[in-house]
Amino acid sequence: MKSGDLEKALVEATEKVRDTVAARAARGGRGRSVGVGAAGDSTILADKEAEDVLLKALEPFGARVLSEEAGMTGDPKGGVLAVVDPLDGSSNFERGVPFYCTSVAMVEGRRLEDVTLGVIRDLVRGDIYIARRGKGATKNGKRIRTSSTTKPSDAVVGIDISRSTPQLVSRLAGLASGVKRQTHYGANALELCYVADGRIDAFVDLRGKMRITDFAAAYLIAKEAGAELTDERGGKLVPHFDLDHRFSFVASANQRLHGEILRLCGEGGVRG
Numbered sequence: 339m340k341s342g343d344l345e346k347a348l349v350e351a352t353e354k355v356r357d358t359v360a361a362r363a364a365r366g367g368r369g370r371s372v373g374v375g376a377a378g379d380s381t382i383l384a385d386k387e388a389e390d391v392l393l394k395a396l397e398p399f400g401a402r403v404l405s406e407e408a409g410m411t412g413d414p415k416g417g418v419l420a421v422v423d424p425l426d427g428s429s430n431f432e433r434g435v436p437f438y439c440t441s442v443a444m445v446e447g448r449r450l451e452d453v454t455l456g457v458i459r460d461l462v463r464g465d466i467y468i469a470r471r472g473k474g475a476t477k478n479g480k481r482i483r484t485s486s487t488t489k490p491s492d493a494v495v496g497i498d499i500s501r502s503t504p505q506l507v508s509r510l511a512g513l514a515s516g517v518k519r520q521t522h523y524g525a526n527a528l529e530l531c532y533v534a535d536g537r538i539d540a541f542v543d544l545r546g547k548m549r550i551t552d553f554a555a556a557y558l559i560a561k562e563a564g565a566e567l568t569d570e571r572g573g574k575l576v577p578h579f580d581l582d583h584r585f586s587f588v589a590s591a592n593q594r595l596h597g598e599i600l601r602l603c604g605e606g607g608v609r610g
Contacts, residue, residue: 344399345455348442349466351395352459355388355440359425359461362387368432381407384431388424388440396420401444404579406551419445419579421453421554425461427525436462439528443554450575456555458531467531467559475562477535484564484591485536490598493539493591494519496529502545513542513602530556533589534563540590540599544570547584550577565589566596570603 362368362384389407396403402412405422420442425431427438444455456475458467467482469475475482487493495517499507514520521538523529526548532538534556557567557575567589569575577585588603590596 344444345457345468345470347395347399348455348457349468351392352440352442352457352466353464354395355391355424356459356461356464358387358391359384359431359438359440363431363434368434382425382428382432385425385428389422392420392422392424392440392442396422396442404551404581406549406581409581417446421445421551421579423527423551423555426527426552427523430524431461435524437523437528438462438525439531441527441552441555443558445554445579448579450554450557450577453554453558456558458527458555458559460528460531467534469555469559469562471558471562473562475534475559477531482535482563484533484560485539487539487591488594488598490517490595490602493517493595493599494521494537495599496520496522496532496538496541498522498526498541498543498545500524500545501547506544509604510542510544512604513599516602526552527556530560530565530589533565533591534560536591539595540588542588542599542603544586544588544603546586548577548587549581549584550579551581553577553587554579560589565591566593568596568600570600572597572600 401418401420403420404410423441431438441458443453445453454471456469467477497520533541570586590599
């Protein structure tokens with residue numbers, strides 16, 4: 339597999355996904371359901387159409403594919419795994435909120451450290467984020483870096499509390515009140531790209547609900563841009579490459595800010 343050919347194919351495929359999703363929106367039926375995906379969530383037609391485009395693009399490369407809709411496909415003995423979220427932020431898409439993306443990560447192993455390529459396309463604005471392991475991250479072909487913000491009082495922080503317990507919301511009150519501004523846009527992969535390019539300074543999700551399909555490509559992009567990413571106690575992230583495993587994470591622009599964000603998140607194991 340030639341890495342340059344694969345990257346080019348994914349760039350072209352994600353642009354086609356953008357066209358496909360836009361066409362679906364123009365025809366109406368944003369929320370039309372076509373069943374339940376492998377991850378257990380309702381699959382809307384735009385999810386399925388986007389997935390079909392990506393699967394077709396990946397087919398010549400012989401990779402196994404893990405997708406929220408189709409589950410695991412391809413040769414189980416294949417050495418390279420494509421981790422795909424065809425339409426991250428599908429609830430936004432259904433409601434016409436202009437913040438959603440498509441995400442593909444290539445993995446040559448079983449750990450986050452084995453993600454070698456991440457490609458995320460903003461399906462509304464068209465921006466393309468790409469990272470190769472050890473080679474930095476780019477947005478529309480230009481190198482990106484995380485922000486230099488080190489104080490929570492100066493930081494804009496994404497906090498995902500959707501479908502959380504009251505206990506978790508209470509636990510995060512110190513973080514919400516300790517930062518300059520708290521926000522959440524509803525597409526976690528793209529929000530991590532916003533950490534990568536310095537639009538926001540950190541992103542926190544302690545609900546224990548993150549899937550690897552939403553995270554793998556964005557992890558590499560944020561990491562290569564300089565972000566610090568750990569679990570809620572500052573430990574190493576060790577998610578499984580399957581649809582059943584869920585996890586929490588904290589992502590910050592730099593190590594100093596990360597320590598402050600973890601402190602504000604508090605200690606304890608309350609999960610949403």
